[in-house]
Amino acid sequence: MCLGVPGKIVSVEGTLATVDFWGVKREVRLDIVDEPVAPGDYIMNHVGFAIRRIPPDQIDETLALYDELLKAMSEDDLMAADVRGEINATEEKKRG
Amino acid sequence: MAEPRADTLRFQDPATARRMADALARAVGEIGRAPVSVMHVCGSHEQAIAKYGLRAVFPRGLNVIMGPGCPVCVTDLPEVDEAVALAGQGVRIFTYGDMLRVPGTVKSLADAQAEGAKIDVVYSVGHAVQLARKSADECVFFASGFETTAVATAAVILASPPANFSVLSAHKYIPPVMEIVAEMPETRVEGFLAAGHAATITGWGIFERFVERHSLPVVVAGFEPLDILAGLLTLVELVRDGRAEVFNAYPRCVTREGNRRAQEVLWKVFKPTGGRWRGIAHVPNGNLRLRDEFASVDARRRFTIDLTKLWDYAPPSLAQSCVCGDIMAGIASPTDCPLFGRECVPDNPVGACMVSTEGTCRIWHQYGGHLNLGEENR
Ligand code: SF4
Numbered sequence: 001m002c003l004g005v006p007g008k009i010v011s012v013e014g015t016l017a018t019v020d021f022w023g024v025k026r027e028v029r030l031d032i033v034d035e036p037v038a039p040g041d042y043i044m045n046h047v048g049f050a051i052r053r054i055p056p057d058q059i060d061e062t063l064a065l066y067d068e069l070l071k072a073m074s075e076d077d078l079m080a081a082d083v084r085g086e087i088n089a090t091e092e093k094k095r096g
Numbered sequence: 097m098a099e100p101r102a103d104t105l106r107f108q109d110p111a112t113a114r115r116m117a118d119a120l121a122r123a124v125g126e127i128g129r130a131p132v133s134v135m136h137v138c139g140s141h142e143q144a145i146a147k148y149g150l151r152a153v154f155p156r157g158l159n160v161i162m163g164p165g166c167p168v169c170v171t172d173l174p175e176v177d178e179a180v181a182l183a184g185q186g187v188r189i190f191t192y193g194d195m196l197r198v199p200g201t202v203k204s205l206a207d208a209q210a211e212g213a214k215i216d217v218v219y220s221v222g223h224a225v226q227l228a229r230k231s232a233d234e235c236v237f238f239a240s241g242f243e244t245t246a247v248a249t250a251a252v253i254l255a256s257p258p259a260n261f262s263v264l265s266a267h268k269y270i271p272p273v274m275e276i277v278a279e280m281p282e283t284r285v286e287g288f289l290a291a292g293h294a295a296t297i298t299g300w301g302i303f304e305r306f307v308e309r310h311s312l313p314v315v316v317a318g319f320e321p322l323d324i325l326a327g328l329l330t331l332v333e334l335v336r337d338g339r340a341e342v343f344n345a346y347p348r349c350v351t352r353e354g355n356r357r358a359q360e361v362l363w364k365v366f367k368p369t370g371g372r373w374r375g376i377a378h379v380p381n382g383n384l385r386l387r388d389e390f391a392s393v394d395a396r397r398r399f400t401i402d403l404t405k406l407w408d409y410a411p412p413s414l415a416q417s418c419v420c421g422d423i424m425a426g427i428a429s430p431t432d433c434p435l436f437g438r439e440c441v442p443d444n445p446v447g448a449c450m451v452s453t454e455g456t457c458r459i460w461h462q463y464g465g466h467l468n469l470g471e472e473n474r
Contacts, residue, residue: 015255029222031251034355044296044349047192047241048220049248051358052296052349 009041017050019043113153116325121155123332130157133284134331135277135426137165137270138291139454140319146463148321158332161426164273165291167241168194168452169420170373174403175266176200179238181401182264183213188233190224193217194452195240197445199415202406205238221252228261236395240266244293246384247358250365253386253393264395267384269368270294271302276377278310282427285312287331292318292346297362299354303342311340318346365390374448375421418447423456430457437461 007019007028017037019028026048030037033050037043043050124132136142142162145151154160164170177200183189189205196217197206209215214233218224221237228235235258239249246267253263270291277283290303295316303314313334317327327345334341344350364387371383386394395401417435422428430436430449440446442458449455 029248029251031255032247032355032358032361034357044293046244046293047248048222049251051244051247051293051355054348 007043007045009037009039009043011039012037017043019045019050021045113321113325116322116329117153117155120158120325120329120332123329123336124155124158127332127336131159132157132286132332132335133159133161133426134287134289134328134335135161135163135283135285136289136291136317137163137274137277138289138294139166139169139452140293141165141289141291141317141324142456142459143454144319144321144324146459150321150324153325154328158328160289160328161285162424162456163277163285163288163426164373164376164424165270166424166449166452166454166456167245167268168198169424169448169455170268170273170376171195171198171240171266171448172372172374173199173201174372175264176204177202177403177406178396178401179205179236179264180208180213181403181406182236182395182399183208183215184405185399185402186214186233187395187399188214188216188228188231188235189238190216190218190227190235191238192219192240194454195238197451198448199445199451200406221249225252225257225261229258231260233260234399235261236264236399237261238264238266240268242268242270242291242294243362243384244291244297246366247297247362250361253365253390254361257393262393262395262398263386265366265383265385267366268373268379269382269384271298271306272368272381273373273376273379274306275309276379276382277425278306278312280425280427283425285426286335287313287315289324289327289331290314290316292316292323292349295344295346295350295354297355297358299352300342300344300350301352302354307340307342313340313343315343316346316350318349375418376424415446418449420447420449420455420457423449430460433457 007021010018010020015030017028017030018025028045029049033053035053037053042054044052044054176198179189180200180203191205197204205215216227224237249263274288300316307314313331315327315331317323323346330343330345366384367387368381369383369385370378370380373379373382391397419428419433423430435446436457440450442450442461445451449457452458
């Protein structure tokens with residue numbers, strides 16, 4: 001019931017979009033999506049409603065976060081502290 | 097960059113998962129005591145953990161507890177009773193599939209359906225409205241789920257539903273129950289993994305006050321295996337370093353502010369009120385109820401719901417030994433329940449935790465009542 005599933009927008013008609021979920025097409029309402037969406041965009045679906053347009057660059061960002069975390073763990077402590085500091089700085093920028 | 101589809105596959109890369117698990121083991125080791133207990137508050141996290149066998153890669157010494165994150169499991173008996181009573185009064189009920197078999201005080205909606213009541217399962221509140229438009233009956237949507245699902249209900253209420261449509265809200269709001277669990281003296285939770293989709297709506301900023309008040313770290317995580325492992329790794333690091341902070345490990349969906357538009361819609365329609373969560377406690381501000389302006393679509397105000405007729409029966413006795421509440425509070429496991437896998441099975445559930453696909457007992461049963469590696473060290 002509460003799994004958010006990402007899908008690609010095929011077409012938009014008013015507050016209704018046709019969305020491709022890994023080959024299955026479904027209608028999704030756009031009443032509460034955070035930003036205007038267009039065909040080709042990826043959205044996060046929740047119980048038939050788009051709740052978020054997923055910016056492609058943020059997918060990259062997440063992967064980068066994993067890489068940094070792993071790097072931080074495999075280096076010796078000083079290095080780890082350094083990298084962790086950097087992640088925190090980036091995060092702080094994002095938070096601020 | 098490549099298509100996000102390819103990236104999503106990368107979120108499940110086994111080699112990375114293994115390395116991440118090693119890193120997690122090292123971080124738990126560095127804490128130097130066991131078990132380290134953290135709690136997630138989301139049925140989807142538990143499903144993904146079970147589905148991908150993540151518990152098998154969690155290090156010994158890390159105890160990942162499933163908190164009150166299954167909306168079906170925390171729906172209180174009288175809330176189910178209200179829907180059953182309405183169905184008995186001839187009203188057509190729409191509900192999410194999971195709610196059908198949840199036992200009420202006397203019976204479930206499935207029992208009522210077998211007795212001839214008009215009950216339809218829908219996958220979306222939008223679907224319920226479509227069906228209501230075609231129906232000559234009074235139609236009530238029995239609305240369950242947390243804030244993420246409540247927003248969808250709110251959007252439908254604001255989009256002029258047909259005159260025969262109303263809502264029986266059993267919606268619940270997660271942040272207040274985290275306070276309750278954090279304050280329970282028996283729980284030894286040292287950090288929370290927060291649900292990515294709820295935070296997509298509310299934003300991660302909502303956890304800042306919680307972190308301050310309880311000095312416990314909160315990490316917002318997504319639902320792919322790597323999302324969960326990365327979230328746990330960050331959480332354990334924060335525990336190790338004694339840093340009570342909010343960390344967003346799901347930046348592709350969650351921002352500090354969240355989805356403002358969705359929040360406006362949610363709070364325009366709903367107000368938080370105190371209410372019981374099944375098995376847990378009375379949770380101040382834990383229930384979402386319709387505001388007075390929407391009385392005309394509020395089933396509680398539109399109908400006189402007669403529960404006394406139902407309550408002439410005695411409550412089923414087996415259910416009294418159900419320990420779902422303790423499981424959700426993090427102080428018991430399904431295997432602590434004498435009914436688990438015996439009197440209580442998915443085909444014949446005693447407690448709500450065995451009904452819902454997001455319930456801990458159901459998930460443990462489905463995936464072989466597997467052992468919690470974190471508990472072996474106790
Ligand atoms: S096994 Fe059944 S009765 Fe026991 S705690 Fe789980 S749901 Fe409740």
